[in-house]
Amino acid sequence: MVLASRFPDVEIPDVAVPAYVLARSRELGDAPALVDGLTGETITHAQLVGYVDRFAAALHARGLGKGDVVAVFSPNTIWFPVVFHGIAAAGCVMSPINSLYTPDEIAFQLRDSRAKLLVTVSPFLDRARPAMVAAGVTDLVVLDGAEGADSLRDLLTTQAPSVDPDLDPATDLVTLPYSSGTTGLPKGVMLTHRNLVANVAQTRPLIDLAPDGERIIAVLPFFHIYGLTVLMNQGLQWGGAVITLPRFDLEQFLRAIQDHEVTRAFVAPPILLALAKHPLVEQFDLSSLRSINSGAAPLDESLALAAQSRLRELAGTGDEGVTVAQGYGMTELSPVSHTTPDRGLSPVGDPDVPKGSVGYALPGTECRLIDPATGEDAAAGERGELWVRGPQVMAGYLNNEQATSDTLDGEGWLHTGDVAVVDELGRYTVVDRVKELIKYKGYQVAPAELEAVLIGHPGIADAAVIGVKDEESGEELPKAFLVRAPGSEITEDEVKAYMAEKVAPHKKIRLVEFIEQVPKSAAGKILRKELRAR
Template sequence: MSPPPADVDVDPRSGYSTATGTYHSLRPPPPHAPPPPSHPLSFPDFAFSSFSTSLPTTRPALIDSATGDAVTFPAFLSRVRALAAALLLGVVSPGDVAFVLAPPGVHVPVLYYALMAVGAVVSPADPALTQGEISRLVEMSSPTVAFAVSDTAGKLPCDLRVVLLDAPDFLSCHGVGVGEAAVAVRQSDPAAILYSSGTTGRAKAVLLTHRNLIASAAMPVTASASAAAAAAAANVVILLAVPMFHIYGFMFCLRAAMAGQTLVVYTGTAARGRGRFDARAVLAAVARFRVTRVAMAPPSVLAIVRAAEEDGSVTAGTASLQAVNCGGASISPDLIRRFSRKFPGVSLSQGYGMTETTAGFCRAVGEEESGRTGSVGRLSWGAEAKIVDPTTGDALPPGVPGELWVRGPFVMKGYLGDKESTSAILDSEGWLRTGDLCSFDKDGFLYIVDRLKELIKCKGYQVAPAELEHLLQTHPDIVEAAVVPFPDDQAGELPLAFVVRRAGGNLNAEQIKEFVAKQVVHYKRIHHVCFVNTIPKNSGGKILRKELVKLALHRRSNL
């Protein structure tokens, strides 16, 4: 992780080098920079080494949003060390994969840290998955043990050893006096296996190293990388309203403890895979725990905005809120404007990343950058990027869209047991092809257009579904919308919209088509409309377009 070579001419405004066609990060290095890759170091050791000597003894490291139960920073450290020592007593060995199938809770970050501290590989999965889906993930990662709760253990293969996190004997492992584990871990060793969303193909096992986690967690998330800014960041109280098994929530778990920040774990019914996201409960938690920052996905942002629009009293007591981090999927400019009206003075900070890049490598920091509507921010420290013409392979300058390629120490080691898929996305020089159509502007801000594979090819033109979805969601009688391609003999593909109507509304298909047609060029017009009760999404908020394409084809005779 280093600045651009001295002999490379880089535009100080955009970070772009015309000589190499590469965009370089212009961020300053963090005050707690990672050591050289050859230095033996686990992620937990790196994280704990960043703690200052004045670490507060009473301020919580973790809080359960439902119960209010809190774990102080000294208690967090002692629990991690005690559990790590207990795990080595016949539960796991260095290099073992530990499958984690559990709802969110204050015990989960403790488990993540303890497993990695002893050289085990953490592999969390969505507890809402079916037994068959879980069996597929277990087959991919080959764990030696699984950590689950009573409600999820029955979904695991019967021949896999299971440790119940809600059992008394496990909870007793958090006791003090067990001793510390001493395991030599290299930065190049595997630390985690997370599963790609599978929205454009079958889910894959993404192998991340300790170096990947260290590099990602070290990226500054404030407007300044100074020691003073780091000290101010330590007073942050974060409400985690995204899944802890998803790379987004996973890295927030790790980074918050490392930065000495309080993490409020949202443990509502939606967080446990039961029912819809409860916007009122989240806003109540913000007020109760004086939360300064919330991490959530775009559908959750839409939910809290709608709740505030329907009942302004739900924002009472949320004066402590300073920022909302939004990631996992794109967010429309209209929603950003609505958010700003209902939460004035609260910045909505977007970021961009993938499981394969150990979460975000591009983000907006500070009020000024967050004000760039439509952008996901600038490259983080240590990141390089290219915008590549998908047809010619040529690197493209600012203002010209193409496929985003990225390189840096946060890029995954590869897909576990899948060399073919690894080589298809990761080249010999370390460049990872994101599959997203993007562009940088002259100031180095990144804009996401859509997934290359999801672009609709209509009459020779490329139509981005996300653009039409954002437009549809501006209609007052549309709750949610998703756009997919529909085969047509003459045009090739035509945009088809799945729409969730507002309860009690009488909006019809022709009205929707007319609404869109007035605002877009002819080839972007909606040609078919299907009304549904919900839009299927994955845990990160991304629309499951493959399911909708299948549904559209099934309904073909009625369209």
């Protein structure tokens, strides 16, 4: 049974991402658009529009045009939106690279995306340069400047003419983030201009904007689609100010909220854990916060309540204080399909969404719940794999028809791999996961990728990786089940040290168990259920 959104449909403008997101910026002039949360350096809305125009012109002057991929390897800075929208305005495609990646991981994405230019920052050059050599990429821009490379300042001072590429928002790509999807190795997720415009437009009816403007704290990375769409593009499209932080440091995070009077925070569960329990929180005035919305990983109901109660008590605001809620999405959904509306904006008149729920399907979003055992629609009130259809659904995976058809069917349904249940008011709760991915601190970790690296060690004959929940932190920890090679005496510590050199920090193996044989099906598929049962 197709479950329609409880919200009425919204109009989706048929325009490119920069034209939509920066529409208000053209009117707001000297109002701050982007603020460095550490230094206070600011880009106004008017400056942002001008910088985007110049960066796009400079890319064209370098010979880059419609459909060319520009990879961006950078932490959050106030210049990241300039780069993204400049790339988009030039008709190019931005492929964001996880700032924790190793040279091998960077090189894979550069090769797979066929990137023609890499934009990075000088502290990342020790990883960026060897990756470029390995991938055969020669064109480099360093935002803050470096010997032998153009700087962002060089590009922004170009006298080249403005560009106006002939784009079809419905079919032309704007970004190519990499995701493991429901299973397997990282794949390029093809997102169009329409996908991103739609997702910002779809969320707008669920937001009660502050009359004096929203100030959004952007600590979640812009290289992740959550940060790119929800924090950066949504915040700018509202005409708000986006306060950037390069990484999560609790004291810096709290100070930025206090000093910049942040009104909204979009976070992941580990940040809420700190807000609920860390004593440092009591040293800062966080009373400006009106809303905290969690995504990227499941948020426990008790944790949401604990964080909300503590912040309200510290601010002295009672029931009228900050609300803590959550939403749901994935890279393949641009990323949001479900979220919790602001107070008073429920489509069915109920004032509160249960804390364990991810809220309602966005306008224009259809859902189905499919019984994984039968492939049929689940009965009313029963759990099933969540399928989603709507204008935010990706165009497919880059150069991977099999993975695309495995995830996106012929009727446009995206099979999320997550198991959900919906109540009589249309509120969804995610309760389990069909897919194999491990979620660690909001990042996707593909077991197949880690297994391939592990098997590359001469002391390891076979490997299987699963996620194991840590009861203390609530995190899902990557655990390796390993078969030693004949004569090998490799230890747990040696395995962890080996993986730490090969993969980004969030992909590290946290637990190791040595076994005689990895359980597999007759077809050779790892039987992860048997490993979980151990």
